[in-house]
Structure formats: C-alpha cells, structure tokens
Amino acid sequence: MRKMLEAICLGLLAVLFWTSYSALNGPERLPDRIPTHFDISGQPNAWGAPGFLWFLPLVGTGLYMLLTVLGSIRYRRYNLPVRVTEANLPFIQDQTIIMVAWIKCEMLCLFAYLEWSIIQSARNGTFRLSPMLIPVFLVVIFSTVGWNLAALIRGAKQRAESSDTGRPMENSR
Incomplete structure (x- = not known):
C-alpha cells in the first residue's frame, strides 16, 4: 500500500511540474497577470506573473521531501492512548508511515487542483x-488522520494483548 501511495505522490509531483511547464510554454499563452491567492469565498485577492505557477510544484516537492524524511524516522516513543510494547511497535511504525503517505497524496492532489484552477481561471477570465x-x-485530512x-x-x-511479552516499553507514553 505504501509503495503504491508513494508512486501516486511522485506521479502527482510530475503532473504539477508538467502542468506548470505546459501552461507557461504551451500554445495557449497566459495573461500577464494571473491570480496567485484567493480569499475564503473563492475570489482572487492577489495577482502575480505567470512564473508564479512554479511555486506550487516547488512547495509541493519541499513538503513531500520533508514529510518523507519525517515519516521514515523510526520513533520508539509515541503518545497514544494505548501502551507501546515491543510486540506492537513495528505495527505502529508501519501504520504511521502509511498515514503520512496518505496525507502526502492528499496534499499533492490539493496542489494539483489549485494549479489547474489558477490556470483555468486565468485562461477563462472567470477568476x-x-x-x-x-x-x-x-474534512478529508482529518478523516484520514482519524481513520488511520x-x-x-x-x-x-x-x-499488545496477544503477545507474551506485553510489557510496556520504557517512557512509551
């Protein structure tokens, strides 16, 4: 599951970069000013040059790398409402990595949607x-965290209950 999610994330990063490149260098030229920020009602409240489209793929790549590094650290201490034992620690670590992979995919989907929306609004003039x-x-992010x-x-x-050595680890809570 985790490898599939990582492949999807890398595909989404590629889509982000390809979308930026094709919007900036494709046959349909973007206007000199595109929306770069939207208020809570969906109206643009900041404008910038089309080169701003590189911002989302770069931030997405940075967040992807940061979450990948943080998710790969094998902690031995977790603050959970369950005792962390030697028997359940590998499961907890694996599930945490899967949860982080889901969050990365959801974040990159948001970035891809935002970039597509910015390009479409600039081309259509709907803004x-x-x-x-x-x-x-x-809701999607909190549901993912809650479910996982x-x-x-x-x-x-x-x-922890099925193991013979159900002793809690030192400082596990």
Missing part, C-alpha cells in the same frame, strides 16, 4: 475558486 475547497480538504489513528490504536491493542 473564481470553489469556496468549498478548504472545508472539503480539511483508529486503525493504529485497534491494531496496537490487539498486538
């Missing part, structure tokens, strides 16, 4: 973003 974007994105956290806690409890 509007859906006001439901941020609430939907927040529930699975992590349930699996960690099962592994």
Whole structure:
C-alpha cells in the first residue's frame, strides 16, 4: 500500500511540474497577470506573473521531501492512548508511515487542483475558486488522520494483548 501511495505522490509531483511547464510554454499563452491567492469565498485577492505557477510544484516537492524524511524516522516513543510494547511497535511504525503517505497524496492532489484552477481561471477570465475547497480538504485530512489513528490504536491493542511479552516499553507514553 505504501509503495503504491508513494508512486501516486511522485506521479502527482510530475503532473504539477508538467502542468506548470505546459501552461507557461504551451500554445495557449497566459495573461500577464494571473491570480496567485484567493480569499475564503473563492475570489482572487492577489495577482502575480505567470512564473508564479512554479511555486506550487516547488512547495509541493519541499513538503513531500520533508514529510518523507519525517515519516521514515523510526520513533520508539509515541503518545497514544494505548501502551507501546515491543510486540506492537513495528505495527505502529508501519501504520504511521502509511498515514503520512496518505496525507502526502492528499496534499499533492490539493496542489494539483489549485494549479489547474489558477490556470483555468486565468485562461477563462472567470477568476473564481470553489469556496468549498478548504472545508472539503480539511474534512478529508482529518478523516484520514482519524481513520488511520483508529486503525493504529485497534491494531496496537490487539498486538499488545496477544503477545507474551506485553510489557510496556520504557517512557512509551
């Protein structure tokens, strides 16, 4: 699952870079000013040069790399409402890596949608973003965290109860 999510993330990064490149160098020229920021109602409130389109792929790459590094660190201490034991630690670590991979994919999907919306609004002259974007994105992120956290806690409890050495690790909470 994790490798598939990582492949999807890398594909989304490639899409982000390709979209920026094709929008800036393609046959349909962008106007001299494009929307670079939108308010809560979806109306643009900042404008900039078309070169701003490189911002989202670069930030997406930076966040992807940061989350990849942070997600790959094998912590031995977790603050969970379940005891962390030697038996359930590998499961907790694996589930945490999967949760981070889901969040990376969702974040890059948001960036791809934002970039596409900016390009379309600049080309069509509509200059509007859906006001439901941020609430939907927040629901998706918090649902992902909640779902994965529930699975992590349930699996960690099962592994801790089924092991013979159900001793908690030192400083595990």
